[in-house]
Amino acid sequence: MRYAQGGGLTAERREFRERIRYQAGERFTRGEKTAVIAKDLRVRFIDALAATGTGTVIKPLCPVCGQRRRLSGTVDGRRVCTMCDEQARAVACEL
Numbered sequence: 001m002r003y004a005q006g007g008g009l010t011a012e013r014r015e016f017r018e019r020i021r022y023q024a025g026e027r028f029t030r031g032e033k034t035a036v037i038a039k040d041l042r043v044r045f046i047d048a049l050a051a052t053g054t055g056t057v058i059k060p061l062c063p064v065c066g067q068r069r070r071l072s073g074t075v076d077g078r079r080v081c082t083m084c085d086e087q088a089r090a091v092a093c094e095l
């Protein structure tokens, strides 16, 4: 066996991991695109792990503004926060 029983995770984390897997399976079965599911659940997974207070998981910084925010958008192939995503999409008004 490559990992210790349960992958070295606590029962709580194993349950959390299984819940994420179940959600991914349900969404895949409903026909959602794998890339969308992975992107969405990865963000939730990071948030949930950080919320457990573990010191080994640190939410990544937005590469544009440097703030530690949820990275829900994509700019030039990089995951960025909502504010930076919206700024990148903004178009100047023509008056």
Ligand SMILES: [Zn+2]
Residues within 6 Å of the ligand: 062, 063, 064, 065, 066, 067, 069, 080, 081, 082, 083, 084, 085
């Ligand atoms: Zn940002």
